[in-house]
Amino acid sequence: MAIKSFHPPQRILMGPGPSDVSPRVLAAMARPTIGHLDPVFVTMMDEMKALLKYAFKTENELTMPVSAPGSAGMETCFVNLVEPGDKVIVCQNGVFGGRMKENVERCGGIAVMVQDDWGRAVDPQKLEDALKANPDARIVAFVHAETSTGALSDAKTLVEIAHQHNCLAIVDAVTSLGGSPLKVDEWMIDAIYSGTQKCLSCTPGLSPVSFSTRALEKIKSRKSPVQSWFMDLNLVMGYWGGAAKRAYHHTAPINSLYGLHEALVILQEEGLENSWARHQKNHLALRAGLEAMGLNFVVPVKDRLPQLNAISIPDGVDEVAVRNILLNDYQLEIGAGLGAMAGKVWRIGLMGHASNPRNILVCLAALDDALGRAKAPVKRGVAVDAAQKVLAG
């Protein structure tokens, strides 16, 4: 055995995440490690909480990054809020609603599924009907921005309906945070989780979460202990909470937190609303190019998520061959389909640092070549120009 240091290539990350990471974030990851109880580190934690509150648009005291990827952020919400026997309405319109169901059931809860077509927003009327049919439901859970399809749901309305029926609302914001309008306090979301490797353009591995006072009350009044020791917020709060003395719970992922701190500083410098606008504008430019080629979006305009563009693979095209050309000849990663959409769609991400004009033009030019070589029935040589017109507009 003689394994050597690993030197990854420099890719352009336009898949469903991770997205391109800013050199500033990478530089922050490499700063000297200090202790997780060092007073200087505790100051950084306080700043981190303030920055996350800004990104989530919330004053929730319990706002912090879980020390593990978004899937663990999801599980943190469910294990803390769902008690055995609790009925949870889960709206599913893609892969991640299915994962919510798994979480509910592993907590001993009863998941009532409300199914919508993949590639469409969650239908508020169906949620309303489900809640009327299940007056004993305690929680509603849905995905704000479905990474598997690129559909954006109306979180504000869905939370309102949940509250009208005395339910708490758990929201998956993995792909929306930082990229699309998201207002935790104004929309009265009770529990929300996200990831770092999408529109925040940090490296993967952490999961920002936030919990309302109402959610905290439910956690504090649980009859049974939280089944996960690692994710038990009653314990985690001893470290991340506002107490003068932070109690050791687990060793925080110090350098990953440096990276997230820097990513959030960058977001603050740009301004949250400016970031939302940038994601939307760049989406329109990419869309113009893709549509000029004759490619079709999976999601109708009104439900479309700007940072995740799912397009149908043209008939007869070897989709793996196309992605391999992009990766090997252009160092460009786009995403394959996931779950029921595997083999049917490509997912082109325009997230965070990756959402910029240069990436759009490179992606369209590379796709033009790759689709040509794959003999796809598309219009060649028009995509870049169409995108540039929008970018200039």
Place this chain on the structure above:
Amino acid sequence: MAIKSFHPPQRILMGPGPSDVSPRVLAAMARPTIGHLDPVFVTMMDEMKALLKYAFKTENELTMPVSAPGSAGMETCFVNLVEPGDKVIVCQNGVFGGRMKENVERCGGIAVMVQDDWGRAVDPQKLEDALKANPDARIVAFVHAETSTGALSDAKTLVEIAHQHNCLAIVDAVTSLGGSPLKVDEWMIDAIYSGTQKCLSCTPGLSPVSFSTRALEKIKSRKSPVQSWFMDLNLVMGYWGGAAKRAYHHTAPINSLYGLHEALVILQEEGLENSWARHQKNHLALRAGLEAMGLNFVVPVKDRLPQLNAISIPDGVDEVAVRNILLNDYQLEIGAGLGAMAGKVWRIGLMGHASNPRNILVCLAALDDALGRAKAPVKRGVAVDAAQKVLAG
């Protein structure tokens, strides 16, 4: 709000972890992020598994890093192996045995505690007695190297006893991996977890684990699903397993894995046995200095863990003031006591990259000054010389 980039100080980390991180590992953390399904990344994952097998001295196929800190590695072992109603013998001789009990109970298991004095190795006879009294026990769990006290237990013997009574053995190797002899296959350990921020000298945030074939059989034959979706090895193996096509489970913490890969390459370059010997030799030098000052170790010589030196705080000394002098005047972090030992001991780590002569001398010189200013009843001006004699020997 105008939060700026965070620039941590350059500390010397001689607490219970994190330990000093090699500049090579920090540089690796800052390399370009690539996708978690990128073929180049999958090659790195295969190398990572080979390197971890080397560090654990195992051929276990299921050897990989959990995407979260050591506490989640512990929980991964318990949630996968403990089913509701399972009786688990937990040997406790410090803080982390207590955490194991929490894990067992949150899995619906029955924890039978075998208590040993804090600062002493686990007594094999007590385990034997507990197993005779509990013939229905299914699992034995213990901590190989107790980070809260610096006691090293005889893992080989304890596992043998567990097997004689038809139990699987779960071993906490958070502080031993890379620093003290640890032979997973030869000792027939069934499930083991560690951390990255101790003797591997990587940043915190990942937890290497390994499972024997016997452990895997128990996981596959479970009657109830694993209560954690994130930690369910049946699912995680789809990504980390040897299959030609890696299935997406969660987004791997890419850059943290770069860091661990580099830390393991460094371990391989040094040689595992050489690393064990270095930790032992440096411990003896530090010990000579501390004892020359008149400071006393908590753990008797035969049970002593070289990489975690717990010493009793001299009477009448303001222990917080001493640690503050070390941190503020010398940029040196040592650890406070934890749990029942809070306020009674200091914990001086000599782990991984931090286990070197320079750190020993700086630490002893700084302690000499700080204890002098704290008017501690110690012998001044002798510690450095005593350590140097051992280092030269």
